[in-house]
Amino acid sequence: MNAVLTPKDFATSQEVRWCPGCGDYAILKAVQKALADVGATPESTAFISGIGCASRFPYYVNSYGFHTIHGRAPALATGLKLANPDLDVWVVTGDGDGLSIGGNHLLHALRRNVDINILLFNNEIYGLTKGQYSPTSRVGTRSPSSPAGSLDTPVSPGQFVLGAGGHFFARAIDTDKAGMSHVLEAVHAHTGTAFVEIFQNCIVYNENVFADFTDRRNAANTQLHLRHGEPMLFGDGKGIRFNPTTYSLDVVDADDDVLVHDETNAVIARLLIDLKMPVALGILFRQPVAGYSARFYAEHPTRFERTKSVADYLAGPNPWVVE
Amino acid sequence: MNAVLTPKDFATSQEVRWCPGCGDYAILKAVQKALADVGATPESTAFISGIGCASRFPYYVNSYGFHTIHGRAPALATGLKLANPDLDVWVVTGDGDGLSIGGNHLLHALRRNVDINILLFNNEIYGLTKGQYSPTSRVGTRSPSSPAGSLDTPVSPGQFVLGAGGHFFARAIDTDKAGMSHVLEAVHAHTGTAFVEIFQNCIVYNENVFADFTDRRNAANTQLHLRHGEPMLFGDGKGIRFNPTTYSLDVVDADDDVLVHDETNAVIARLLIDLKMPVALGILFRQPVAGYSARFYAEHPTRFERTKSVADYLAGPNPWVVE
């Protein structure tokens, strides 16, 4: 823990290779700032990524970094975390890397609750391969591989995470500095798998796909910033209420009894995930429980310390001696 | 449609190779009966499986059958269904085949809503490989690969299915004839992906793991059989009620206002999935919407009929002629 580090200390000499104007730049800045703010150190931090524009991330952070193969970062990060539970292990992935080819590893990292921080840059497109639709692309997305519009119903990252048994789901917008740092600090503090969906603007292949709620000019009415224990208010005098007859969330006037955000409530979290307008941001769901890599050692009698030598084991149960 | 077929018409000459007393036998009988009951025909039915004891299933059904590779049945079935949307395509998988190695394909079959029927035989163990714990095994399961008890939090098939955007989730007990046929007929009638979790008893490696609620002697108090539009009653005079302050389901006396099962309600469905005692059985969630393979053709201008010849395409936009 080294409080004097600044965001600059987490920058590398490498030239950043994203398209000019890509949302990834803002995310990079926010992460570097958060690392400094939480007092992380480069040597005890590792960024593991798959393949994609998002996955270029590790090259630009002064820490240990591994740009692995497509979709496998959570599995590799699990092994790294088991090898060295003291590391801060961050996984950076994209909507294709994480939810298309990598879905199975995300599922199992989440249900095991491995102590890693997963940042999914969701731009609803395959950027690096030049713009095909992705598993989060909306129905009807026209792309080189879906010239007539895509058929597939997109997967909801939030519903997927909770369905997989995840204990932490948060959301932030690439360029929203405050929202990003609020979420990233919570991620760093969380035990177990923390998962963040970051709405990231791909200006080349999917420009402004999130503009309806990310546009600053109308943010107050389109964004619901959640804070645990605080009422769900947004816009001028609007709020969210649970409707027990329809089992859904209604937008109501602030004075009607508005829901107070309880981030441990999975029922409400799932309704918030599906809320179309306003879009729920911040920590939608959080239930800290002991993580897998911690338990892996804690629950093992010798914590895998070498307390005996192979020499003691060679003979087995029934040896015999020949003179 | 051929109403005169009997369960026997769906049996093959192949010697069934499961362990004596395995729950799979009962499931096989129930499926053969259901096929006859719904008027399926062997030639227009295909069973696709992965690898595992459960996945031996296709050899024993007189229909088209493909025993593929571990975890990949949903992907292969998707291709088959696209090739011939008129087929009844059934996927038979296990908790390991489907939720361990095959999790990603299940996820995407479900979110695409491919018109296939997925039967997951959940015995909470890897049977064919001699009894290692599986992704549905409870924490602390002792097995050859977890002699001190497994650490991993199990995945909940139901939560996974809904989290993946599935539109149909049902449950049945291998030996419960009535429950099985009720569910299987609904599965056959459903458009889109129908997913059934079948509690299957592996007498060799995980005997009686479900006994606490499958035991007939106490079934009335341990099983909640759901019927759309009917109140959630079980045992003698007990029922289920939604508690809007805790957002959970309470067991109450039948006379207190008991929930009426609405199979289209995802909020309640998720609470029912987590209900420990009684265990919710039958169709927990159903929302019929047009399936992927149907839309694949319906939404394509030529339905992929060959309306032109390659000869018409050879020249491209800018041909030139050499005399």
Place this chain on the structure above:
Amino acid sequence: MSKNKEIESVVVRFAGDSGDGIQLMGSQFAVSTALAGRDFATFPDYPAEIRAPTGTLFGVSAYQINLGEGPITTAGDAPDVLVAFNPAALKVSLPLLHPGSLIILNNDGFTARNLAKAGYDTDPRDDDSLANFQVVSADIGRLNLEAVKAYGLSKSEGDQCKNFWTLGLLLWMFNRKLEPVESVLAHKLRNKPVLRDADIAALRAGHAYGETAELSASVRRYHLHSPDWPPGTYRSITGAEALALGVAAAGELADRKVLYASYPITPASPLLHHLARLGELGVATFQAEDEIAAVCAAIGAAYGGMIGVTGSSGPGIALKTEAIGLAVSAELPLVIVNWQRGGPSTGLPTKTEQSDLYQAVYGRNGDTPLPVVAAATTGDCFDMAIEATRIALRHMTPVILLADGYLSNAADPWRLPEFDRYAKITSRDLPDADDGRPAQVHAFDRDPATWGRPWITPGMPGLMHRIGGLEKDIATGHISYDPANHQAMTELRAAKVESVADYIPPQTIELGPDSGDILVLGWGSTYGPIYQAALRTGVSFTQLRYINPLPKNLASLLARFGTVLVPEMNNGQLVTVLRDRLGVDPVSMTKVSGQPFLIRELVERIQALKSEAAA
């Protein structure tokens, strides 16, 4: 002017930032060249980044085209004309040029910032570093903006037109009409009229700039003869386009629908993109969640009676190998296209290589042989797609078709084939369901000549049967653990692949005498440079299209030469196959730089062998 004596041709290279529209300009120049009836070959060479930061060396995007009388089979070793939009583009391209070449520079790109980014301390236009070249530097940026200012575009929008301004200048140099390009533009941008008009204005301005004598003094204009091509209709085509049409053609020849199931990956994605537009030809595409799902969906489609095709590049093919083994075991037809790229691992995604041959021939668990074929040219991608499908259906086996990143992107003129002359594609006749034999036996009643089994598909009455990846009885098709049966099935699978050799054409000599001192044996996309090198050195040349099994006459053909040289864009993988299968030991020439062979490199090596032979 090209230094090469035999051929009247010119090599032009466009280079700039990824954002400068280099690839578009290049391909438009190729279209114009095609419509002018000149032979040509192109080589798009772009960075892995989508839009690498402007002005950087690694961000340079280039498009090279070799045009003239022909036969032209490569994009050329050394540019005669270089168009460089900024210092980085100049710096990266300079080593390729030979003295005397013409360099056209965009002055407005030579800002202090860009010079610094390219690592130039002094402006190369001012020092003598360009002394050996003929340099024309124009204020392309400024002139272009003037040309388009009428259209009220933003500065950056207007700037986007400068590739057309430059194209106009080039078209003037090559005495080209503007109409064809203009009509292409008019169609492409029909929904963006303002941009269309601006681009056309820029194009005309660039052309006028040349015309109005300001250049004609310094720059010579090229009067290229048109090649004496066999009569026919021609088009410009990339390997990806040709392979897409070939897949559709295979479907038509087999009278079956096609499912192309794939997961995007460089450089395989263009095939998916092209096929996604061929629905009218009975081709459906499915973008799967990963490569494993893609190959499995293709197998499922094949099981259902469609022609199942999947495609990827090395890393994706690696993921497919388990499922490919299933298709071998289940005896189902399947075509797997591998657009090879630089390896290992993620390697060099946008660079070309031939290093997946081991994977194709040997890369599976178990004794799991399958046929492997390779496309030699962009046009050949059409025919080899048909051939691969023909083999898959005839023998009921997966077939791997090897192509590569070069073929995927490069464009060449292509004489349209007489499609009506292509033979239909068939598989073993279906059995009579009522002949009393069990369906399981029907399903595995193989043709002893091809070992292909009847392609019985779900939905057919009376023929219900079960298949899978466990070993099965050679006669009944039921699961069998019998040792002798496993031996027999292993031999059957080997015999099936060997039987393909009975149906493929014998290996023929492409160039040169059919016996002698030196034969150059290539495979895949090295056809172009080897052809030229052989032409210039007078040695014999043959290109392998069928790699497993090898053509039956290959051994005797090789035996007629003193030395066999095998150039490959890998570390010697075909040589392994030849040693293994034929017991020969050819001379290996390898290049693993992510770049195609230069004609020069091959000529030098062949000359060296010649002198050895002479000595």
Place this chain on the structure above:
Amino acid sequence: MSKNKEIESVVVRFAGDSGDGIQLMGSQFAVSTALAGRDFATFPDYPAEIRAPTGTLFGVSAYQINLGEGPITTAGDAPDVLVAFNPAALKVSLPLLHPGSLIILNNDGFTARNLAKAGYDTDPRDDDSLANFQVVSADIGRLNLEAVKAYGLSKSEGDQCKNFWTLGLLLWMFNRKLEPVESVLAHKLRNKPVLRDADIAALRAGHAYGETAELSASVRRYHLHSPDWPPGTYRSITGAEALALGVAAAGELADRKVLYASYPITPASPLLHHLARLGELGVATFQAEDEIAAVCAAIGAAYGGMIGVTGSSGPGIALKTEAIGLAVSAELPLVIVNWQRGGPSTGLPTKTEQSDLYQAVYGRNGDTPLPVVAAATTGDCFDMAIEATRIALRHMTPVILLADGYLSNAADPWRLPEFDRYAKITSRDLPDADDGRPAQVHAFDRDPATWGRPWITPGMPGLMHRIGGLEKDIATGHISYDPANHQAMTELRAAKVESVADYIPPQTIELGPDSGDILVLGWGSTYGPIYQAALRTGVSFTQLRYINPLPKNLASLLARFGTVLVPEMNNGQLVTVLRDRLGVDPVSMTKVSGQPFLIRELVERIQALKSEAAA
């Protein structure tokens, strides 16, 4: 009695239903044999089904053991004594026997139903189908139930004891003490006292049955000499047990913890099961969601400084190949164990084969070479696990260790190695973080002798760097698309694997003269039968443990023989490697039946070669 002249040994085969406890009985007999100080080799041969339906032919589970004076290196070709619990067991085993062998039958298994299931029209005990054999049929079922009735077990529970009744009888035949087996039982069943006492009662009853003269007339008892083994402590060990200890030993020798990440698959699972119990030796195990996750977790662990090991069989290894390529590119140490089984695809999961050699040596995309080693015997699994790890750490590369289903399950006596004599396992020294060079350069500062880079792991101050699967600059380790650099890196990766040859032992002759007419060259688990065949035919024999790279002296060694015979349990895969690497063309002998070679088969082939040589 064994027909073989050289060796005083007896082959016993137990056969019955999967539910009869055959494997347990066999392994207990092996333990007793071991404790009696006799040499032996075993071969468990069980069906793919967990508990196949009783009485069926495919459901027969068998356990064969060859015991005696030794050297015994196989479970024997033909049983001298067969114990058959039912008609199916008899029918399946009969073809293996030679005339005069002793057959012990359980009358109670010969019900009409079982006879029918086995396809016997008449009871073989009544017709003359067993005429050539010495048959002892006892009411084992009934006698056993009497013996255990005191313990109030259910009929089916009581029946479960009959394998111990039979074991008792066998122990009597071989003059064995009961105590050792009883104490094993006492320990195994300490929590099930009733069952324990019942089993022991059955054991004693079977022994008494032999004793009480009812048999001694008809059955000869075996007095086997004990082998003259080198002094030392011995144990019975399977390949899976030995490999597990080897992995733990490698960790201890490298002074690092080990993570074994795997996904269950036959026949690899036993390694996972054994390692899961070695936590005290610094070994952790991780059961991943699939093989891809397993290899990636192992790579992650290696990246983190643990010894990363993963294991599977062919289909699972296929799924791992993409990630293995990443480890090659990232230059990380990794050990991949492949327990080969019958292929292709799911193939014959419980049968043994060597058909994944192509996959190991050539089965990756890109030019992606890696070292491949193979274990020859059960005990050798211990040493080769250490060797594989040693190579992985020294050269910073993934290493594939080939074993197979036979080795995984078979048990042999093993002389405990002097572990304190084993050399420590090391990797390149770590750099000084403060020597001014950038960490990225430190990370790729390779040892020119081994091309191993320093194993810098996250957590080390001042050495932060980035790695990945894209091609990297040979000096700085940064991403590089430079053509010349890719060429250099490709050559470096090849040179690294070649450099392994500088550290491995030269190939030596196991048996026979070190030059002559015939050399038999084997690899992997064929050691046992080849050893015997060579012994009996007097030809020379050598077994390859290092397959890629090959030992430097192999070429010259092979050159000293007129003919080299290469027997393999595949379709000739090592022969391909030898042709490729050495340009030699040995005689290939293949067997792909899922069964190990019989000594007889090898002897016949060698004799044939000899007469050819003589002729």
